[in-house]
Each structure stands twice: as structure tokens, then as C-alpha cells.
Amino acid sequence: MKTHHRIEQLCNDAEQKRRCFYHTNDSERHAARTRVQRGLLVRPHRNVYARQAYWNSLNPAEQCRHVIRTLSTQYPNRTFAGISAAAMLNLEYSWSLNREGTIFLASSSGNSVRTHSSIQHVIIRRPPTHNVVHYLFNQQFCTLLMPANAPNTADSIMTNLPQNAILTNIVPVTSPARTLVDCGLQYPFVQAMAMFDSALRQGIVTREQVMEICDSLQKDCGPVLRLLRYTNPLNENGGESLCYATIIDEGFAVPELQHVFIAPQSPQGTFRVDFVWHTEDGRVIVLEFDGTEKYVDPAMTDNHSVQRVVNDERQREDFLKQAGVTAIIRVNYNEVRQRNPLVRKLLEAHVPMARAHPFYERYTDVQGRVW
Incomplete structure (x- = not known):
């Protein structure tokens, strides 16, 4: 298809400014609509256009x-x-x-x-x-x-x-x-x-x-x-927030966030976990939320293989148990979204229910400290 230099200029300028472009005259409108019909542009809103390849590279929020x-x-x-x-x-x-x-x-x-x-x-x-x-x-x-x-x-x-x-x-x-x-x-x-x-x-x-x-x-x-x-700002991302809110919504005790365990046997010396419950009977239950990127994103895995990441997680669990953790729960986004798999794991680990014991109905201040 013949290049329309004005449309190309509009696309380039819009992409630099992280937005789409819009037509301002009949010539641009006709050229934009023709390219939408041929799959070169997308029209996500009235008089809002973008290159299809560029648009598809953006996540829904962007x-x-x-x-x-x-x-x-x-x-x-x-x-x-x-x-x-x-x-x-x-x-x-x-x-x-x-x-x-x-x-x-x-x-x-x-x-x-x-x-x-x-x-x-x-x-x-x-x-x-x-x-x-x-x-x-x-x-x-x-x-x-x-x-x-x-x-x-x-x-x-x-x-x-x-x-x-x-x-x-x-x-x-x-x-x-x-x-x-x-x-x-x-x-x-x-x-x-x-x-x-x-x-x-x-x-x-x-x-x-x-x-x-x-x-x-x-x-x-x-x-x-x-x-x-x-609400707790110690949740580091939307996945952790979803997991945390689902735990509360299902009636379980409010967990402590980003707790640090001292593990002298480990080369790192300490381990920080996503969620932890310290129960009245002395048990220490840890829940780790595993995002998919932990296994597939090179930036998260230091370019290690999936097997290497899994082995590292197993070693991490051994050190946590040496530091006094009695149970470790691992859940992923799909299990949290479906709720039942998360609830089943929490029940199997005997995580306290807030409705059964008012002690666990707690909330946090802006620094994430439990009141």
C-alpha cells in the first residue's frame, strides 16, 4: 500500500509521546480509515488511531x-x-x-x-x-x-x-x-x-x-x-495485593507481610517471605505468592533455567524450616483467582480463621505494621 507520509508522521509523533493520533481533516480521516480496513492501523476509540503492531505491544492498562x-x-x-x-x-x-x-x-x-x-x-x-x-x-x-x-x-x-x-x-x-x-x-x-x-x-x-x-x-x-x-503498602505488586485481599475476604487471619527470617546456615543469612502467620500454639506458617515471571522472565531469574529456579526454591524452603517455619504454602495467580485452590491450601495448613478468633482481626498502619 502506498505510504501516506502525513499518517506516518502522525504515528511517529504519537508513539514518541505515548499516545495515539487523531485526524484533523478529511484527507487524514480517509487515509486512516482505509488503513484500519487493511489491518495497518487500529481504532480503539472514536477518532483515535494507532499502528496495529505498536498497539498490540502495549498491555491493556497502557x-x-x-x-x-x-x-x-x-x-x-x-x-x-x-x-x-x-x-x-x-x-x-x-x-x-x-x-x-x-x-x-x-x-x-x-x-x-x-x-x-x-x-x-x-x-x-x-x-x-x-x-x-x-x-x-x-x-x-x-x-x-x-x-x-x-x-x-x-x-x-x-x-x-x-x-x-x-x-x-x-x-x-x-x-x-x-x-x-x-x-x-x-x-x-x-x-x-x-x-x-x-x-x-x-x-x-x-x-x-x-x-x-x-x-x-x-x-x-x-x-x-x-x-x-x-490496605497495606508492603504488598509489593498487584498479585500480592490480590492474594492478600482474597485471604481476608475468605475469612482467614490477616497475615504479616514481608517478614524476615534469620537463617545462619544460608549464604544469604536472611530470607524475606510474602506472608506469615505466627499462631498461638507456636506454629509459623509461610505463604509465598509465585508470579509466572519468577520462572519465565530473565530479569527475575538471572537468566537461570526453570529447573535451577525450582531447585533454588527448594533450598530456600529447607533454610526457612531450619529458621523455625513449620509450614510453607505456595500459590500462583490462577489459584488465587479461582479461590478454591488457595482456600484448600490454607485449610490444609491450618491457617487460623479470623471469624473464629477475634485476635486475628487486625489491620495495619501506613508502614504496614500490624495493630
């Missing part, structure tokens, strides 16, 4: 961010909310929440209905907002989060960026606290936990700020209060 950056460029007065704001704030969550490709916008009036097949409005009276600022610096794509009371013009924002930085996108979103409240009310406990954990881990919000939003709303914020009770 695809969502590309669409939002494009829409914000076209409509700079829009404020993004809900899971769309969570994506722009780089909060962790299950990519399945982006499956339908819906973009959520904050609106001060009207109804919470879809005005377009891929756009849904969230009614928020005077929403607290932040600007997610993206810029290029030393060939790196960087992000800066600026609160609502900061100047939001391009010239004012540039004063907060490093010298020689190139401003690429300014995306208004609901504040981190308001975003957590909206998502906590919309999604189940086990799906929202990763957002709360990652927001606290990044230090972009406090529990008190989330409580202030809840206090200002005339609605039942019970689900958000439950999330605040248990």
Missing part, C-alpha cells in the same frame, strides 16, 4: 492510558475519573477492568450514563482534581503529579520540569483520594485492594485524605472503610 492521553489532547477540559484516573495515576489493578475499553469522565451534573459506547460519566460535584503531567527528558518518558491548587497552564507547569524537558501531555484526573473512593465503591474488595496498596506505596495519598472524601459524601462508604482497614 492501551487505556494511550487513549486517555489522546482524548485529553483533543478535549483538554475533560477530567478523567474512576478506573481511567486510576490508570493515569499508575495504580495497580487487574487488567480485566479495562476489558470493555470504557473511559470514565467526571461530570458536575447530568446522569451517570453512557453518552457514547465507550464513554461513561461519573457525577461528582466539584471534583478535586490533579494534573498528570508527562514529559520527555534525556529520551525518557517521565510523569509528574501536580495537585489541583497548582497552576495548570503549560507555561506554569514547565517551571516545575527539568531544564530542556519537553512537555507532551497534561491530563486532568480526579485526585488520588477521590479516585480510590470511586473505585472502592464500584469494584469488589479483592479487585480494589491493589489500587489502595499501590497508592499508599507510592505515597500519593493518605488514609486521612480518603476518609475526608468519604465524610463529604452522602452515601454508604462501608466498602471503602473496609479497604482502608486492611
